[in-house]
Amino acid sequence: MSQQNKELRKAVGDVIVGIILFIIGIYVIIESLNMKIFKNFSDAPGFFPLFLGIIIAFLGIVLVLQAYKIGAFPLIKVVLSKENLKKFVKDDRTLRTAVLTLIMIIYIYVLIGRMHFAIATMLYLVSTMLYLKSANWWKTLIISAISTLLICVVFQYGFRIPLP
Template identity: 35%
Template sequence: MAAKDVAFSIALIIFSIYIIVTSLGLKYNTSFIDGAGFFPLIVGCVLLLLGIVLLYVGIRCGGVKRLQEIMNGSTILAFIKSDETVRVVVLVVMMVIYMYVLIGWLPFIAATAIYIFVNYMYLGACKKCWIIPGPVMAVIISVVAAIAIYYGMKIGLGITMP
């Protein structure tokens, strides 16, 4: 965790400096104190301070040494190739495609059915049931779920759907 703390605190320090610089550049009417940038400036300063403390704690707990150990080609490659990382990346990519591309381009039912089906195939979620093969089960569940969500929300609950 110490290595993670060091990495996170460095990112936090950079981010808080960005907040401080941006806040100082924001326009104000009468005085800076009641301007839009005053409170974000305080928040940025507090985050900077907390980031420095976290960095100090991380360094004291051997975070830099641990980070140096981790930050070599073979460990990074092993991390990238690990099952967990690959699964999370693939799931996130599927979500991005679904929410940024499919929704708005295709009707909700089609977009959702495709997303659920692709997920099931990737995760190996649907097994053979009775005489119905797994992929066919995946198609059935995906389409039924998409239709149920759409009409359940739209007609059943009067919610506007994408």
């Protein structure tokens, strides 16, 4: 992919981010206007967020306009086409990021707090390293076990830090 093509694809990303920012900005403005006024509006809790909402919505528009100026608009259809999205989903890098993020989500949102931290950590390390093929399975098990043990012992007993 040429450098210019990459820039244009990033600009398409900017258009999407710009639109999201505009929506966030509008939401913040509405929410701020609904906040309680105690004495005057100038010292109300919503006064500063109101300005932030306006600035964020404005900067979202600027981002979209910048992308428009470098010619990103005609590319939006191409980048968001079914074929291209299929290619993106099947891309090795996308898949790797998705799997690694999913393992992290399971570790943080499901395992931690429901079982002992050491067991949760061991499960996380084994699954991540096996997926990444960091080492063969028995080396992965040994490295994960030693790392878990070291982390737990050093932080809990060495530095007297509570573990989740």
